[in-house]
Amino acid sequence: MEHEDKSESLQNLEEFHISEEYGFVLPDPLTELPDYYAPWMNVAANLPHLIEGHQLRREVAKMPLLSTRYLRGHRQLRLARLALGFITMGYVWQGGGRQTVKILPRALAVPYCTISELLDLPPILVYADCVLANWKKRDPCGPLNAENLDILFSFPGGDSNKGFFLVSLLVEAAAAAGIKAIPIIVNAILHHGLCSLETALQDVALSICKMREAFKLIHEGVNPGAFFRSLRIYLSGWKDNFLMPEGLVYEGVWDSPKQFFGGSAAQSSTLQCFDVLLGIQHSAAQGFSAEYLGCMRDYMPAAHRAFIQTLASGPSLRQFVLATGDAGLHAAFNKCVSELAALRSYHMQIATKYITIPAGRCQAEQQQLGGCVHEGTSVLSERGTGGTGFMGFLKAIRDTTRKAQLTEQ
Numbered sequence: 001m002e003h004e005d006k007s008e009s010l011q012n013l014e015e016f017h018i019s020e021e022y023g024f025v026l027p028d029p030l031t032e033l034p035d036y037y038a039p040w041m042n043v044a045a046n047l048p049h050l051i052e053g054h055q056l057r058r059e060v061a062k063m064p065l066l067s068t069r070y071l072r073g074h075r076q077l078r079l080a081r082l083a084l085g086f087i088t089m090g091y092v093w094q095g096g097g098r099q100t101v102k103i104l105p106r107a108l109a110v111p112y113c114t115i116s117e118l119l120d121l122p123p124i125l126v127y128a129d130c131v132l133a134n135w136k137k138r139d140p141c142g143p144l145n146a147e148n149l150d151i152l153f154s155f156p157g158g159d160s161n162k163g164f165f166l167v168s169l170l171v172e173a174a175a176a177a178g179i180k181a182i183p184i185i186v187n188a189i190l191h192h193g194l195c196s197l198e199t200a201l202q203d204v205a206l207s208i209c210k211m212r213e214a215f216k217l218i219h220e221g222v223n224p225g226a227f228f229r230s231l232r233i234y235l236s237g238w239k240d241n242f243l244m245p246e247g248l249v250y251e252g253v254w255d256s257p258k259q260f261f262g263g264s265a266a267q268s269s270t271l272q273c274f275d276v277l278l279g280i281q282h283s284a285a286q287g288f289s290a291e292y293l294g295c296m297r298d299y300m301p302a303a304h305r306a307f308i309q310t311l312a313s314g315p316s317l318r319q320f321v322l323a324t325g326d327a328g329l330h331a332a333f334n335k336c337v338s339e340l341a342a343l344r345s346y347h348m349q350i351a352t353k354y355i356t357i358p359a360g361r362c363q364a365e366q367q368q369l370g371g372c373v374h375e376g377t378s379v380l381s382e383r384g385t386g387g388t389g390f391m392g393f394l395k396a397i398r399d400t401t402r403k404a405q406l407t408e409q
């Protein structure tokens with residue numbers, strides 16, 4: 001019965017803030033806040049200009065300490081968090097990682113931590129901010145496609161910002177059809193609906209295939225140099241980062257410095273939820289991948305974290321398919337696994353083009369010229385969208401995915 005109750009609750013995706021059309025993407029994010037918050041929105045909207053003009057520090061010093069009490073509802077909180085998150089990353093990394101700041105001024109730190117507490121998210125920019133809530137349609141009645149989308153905020157790095165965040169968004173949107181099939185799958189297991197289960201698994205496999213199609217848009221949308229030298233720095237965190245060994249002091253909030261991981265694809269609920277559905281467990285054996293993936297769940301919206309946990313505590317799809325001995329189900333399950341492994345292999349190819357190769361060039365420059373501070377500037381070079389560590393992480397989860405194929409009886 002325990003499984004029954006928990007899994008029944010999966011029937012209503014709405015309660016997990018998951019939409020049938022958009023999956024984990026925040027549908028129709030707000031683009032404006034009450035005028036009272038203009039000091040935040042004006043700085044966030046001009047971040048590249050202020051950073052390149054070395055004016056950000058001065059602008060932040062002028063910023064009044066605003067109250068969060070005039071923020072109404074989930075979408076206003078998400079937009080306020082998005083704006084403060086971009087300003088915070090810009091403020092910490094404005095020197096491109098050369099000279100970092102150790103203290104986040106109270107005018108930023110106090111409201112940012114208050115809002116983060118309300119949303120149960122860490123006070124640092126996460127995937128759910130800069131991908132899931134950082135978009136708008138040009139034509140509100142138009143489709144969710146690259147031509148009709150734009151981002152709300154950017155770092156220095158030009159159009160590659162838009163390419164990187166929107167390609168991630170389109171991959172997440174392609175996952176929606178697969179996520180929508182999950183309650184059907186759980187229901188079919190509980191009621192032995194073998195036919196509906198096979199159809200739902202085919203929907204999941206097709207959705208993962210479409211995610212890989214969407215991912216291919218990154219080649220035209222993102223320049224490797226701009227990503228590696230600029231955007232990647234601004235997504236860096238202050239945990240396990242030799243540039244900020246203590247972390248960051250959140251003035252007016254905590255007396256001691258705090259450490260938080262930088263933005264990473266591992267913060268994508270989609271990336272983690274298909275593993276859980278297919279019973280793919282990343283053991284601690286592959287170094288940090290299992291523990292790191294676990295940590296990253298705390299960097300996801302609470303409702304999405306709850307969905308993944310509820311799914312993980314439900315009946316095992318893998319065991320059910322094995323127990324039926326049904327060849328059609330067996331094939332449909334293995335198709336999902338092979339599509340996920342192919343997506344992970346593709347992710348490795350992208351990381352090679354956008355991280356490993358530019359990092360190699362950077363090191364070569366380092367030998368000739370006066371160093372490129374970017375190498376290893378942050379947890380990104382270990383775990384986030386970063387260097388060799390990140391590649392090892394992706395390879396580990398890809399290899400574990402491959403092993404999850406059901407072998408012939």
Ligand SMILES: C[C@@H](C(=O)Nc1ccc(Cl)cc1)[C@H]1[C@@H]2C[C@H](n3cnc4cc(F)c(F)cc43)C[C@@H]21
Binds near residue numbers: 347
């Ligand atoms: C473009 C890339 C990126 O790293 N985006 C990013 C990173 C950090 C931040 Cl802060 C913002 C954006 C990657 C896209 C595809 C996304 N994806 C979602 N579900 C996945 C399942 C998989 F199996 C898989 F391989 C990739 C999967 C992850 C990001």
